Amino acid sequence: MDARQLAVLRELGDRGSVTAVAEALFITPSAVSQQLAALQRNVPVALTRRRGRTLVLTDAGQALAAAATEVATALARADAAVDVFLADPRGPVRVSAFSSAATAFFPPLLRATSAGGPPVVCAEHDVAQSRFPALCADHDVVLAHRLDHSPPWPTTVSVTSLLREPLDVALPADHPLTGQASVGVDQVVGQPWIAVHEGFPLLAPLEAIAAAGGRPLTIAHRVNDLTVVAGLVAAGGGIALMPRHTAPSHAGVVLRPLGDLVLARHVDALVRPEGAYRAAVTDVLDVLTRAAGRLVGDG
Numbered sequence: 001m002d003a004r005q006l007a008v009l010r011e012l013g014d015r016g017s018v019t020a021v022a023e024a025l026f027i028t029p030s031a032v033s034q035q036l037a038a039l040q041r042n043v044p045v046a047l048t049r050r051r052g053r054t055l056v057l058t059d060a061g062q063a064l065a066a067a068a069t070e071v072a073t074a075l076a077r078a079d080a081a082v083d084v085f086l087a088d089p090r091g092p093v094r095v096s097a098f099s100s101a102a103t104a105f106f107p108p109l110l111r112a113t114s115a116g117g118p119p120v121v122c123a124e125h126d127v128a129q130s131r132f133p134a135l136c137a138d139h140d141v142v143l144a145h146r147l148d149h150s151p152p153w154p155t156t157v158s159v160t161s162l163l164r165e166p167l168d169v170a171l172p173a174d175h176p177l178t179g180q181a182s183v184g185v186d187q188v189v190g191q192p193w194i195a196v197h198e199g200f201p202l203l204a205p206l207e208a209i210a211a212a213g214g215r216p217l218t219i220a221h222r223v224n225d226l227t228v229v230a231g232l233v234a235a236g237g238g239i240a241l242m243p244r245h246t247a248p249s250h251a252g253v254v255l256r257p258l259g260d261l262v263l264a265r266h267v268d269a270l271v272r273p274e275g276a277y278r279a280a281v282t283d284v285l286d287v288l289t290r291a292a293g294r295l296v297g298d299g
Contacts, residue, residue, distance in 0.1 A: 005039035006068035013065040097143035104246040108291040118280035160269040162292035167263040168255040170242040182259035189213030192220035192238035
């Protein structure tokens with residue numbers, strides 16, 4: 001049964017005529033009759049009968065109208081519960097982030113919680129770019145990254161832009177190129193590289209370097225965790241691409257931008273559109289936005 005059809009039946013019982021129901025609900029008498037007819041098709045007993053020119057409820061109709069009151073009460077109670085949920089700034093917020101974003105953003109989120117902000121439940125998920133929106137089914141906020149010139153996020157998610165983050169070349173601290181303010185593609189294309197696994201976003205910029213340099217890169221290691229990558233770079237295991245603001249700091253690693261090729265990624269917070277109305281989610285997005293501003297300022 002449709003809640004609106006039940007509401008029309010209830011109004012008929014309270015107001016006594018189709019015309020009065022139509023006026024109360026701001027619809028036409030014909031629309032009232034259509035709603036009643038649609039409800040009647042789902043009920044095996046008559047709900048209304050004629051009394052002269054007036055349509056009135058049968059005993060079965062009166063019983064169903066009473067049940068409609070209970071339905072309306074339950075719906076109102078559900079609406080009130082949703083309103084409380086949306087307005088509650090202390091409701092827990094589930095936040096997912098890829099590994100380097102987790103390192104950069106989870107600590108300020110937890111500090112905000114300890115200072116009276118909404119409690120957060122953190123999870124790390126590093127997936128291919130196309131799979132980030134699907135994580136919104138299980139998490140209230142998803143920190144995701146996509147490359148410059150890649151397709152935008154689908155309209156099924158609400159997007160808060162946090163960073164446009166340059167991708168720099170990570171070199172061992174004793175590498176000869178660290179003496180330069182920037183490096184050229186021709187200087188790094190022949191070096192051994194530490195790359196992410198196939199299917200992950202940071203592989204495409206390496207392909208761009210190879211294309212600009214006119215030769216394939218030599219991939220010495222494939223590692224997704226940037227903390228491990230930094231350790232390998234410091235140990236002389238190769239060079240790598242590192243995000244400028246969210247990369248883990250390492251005394252043995254120096255970042256240098258590419259002077260002749262602009263590489264960058266976007267770090268965004270994805271939320272299901274209805275989730276953006278929760279006060280606690282809004283508070284978390286505010287914390288993330290402020291944290292992103294501090295990262296850029298510190299960088």
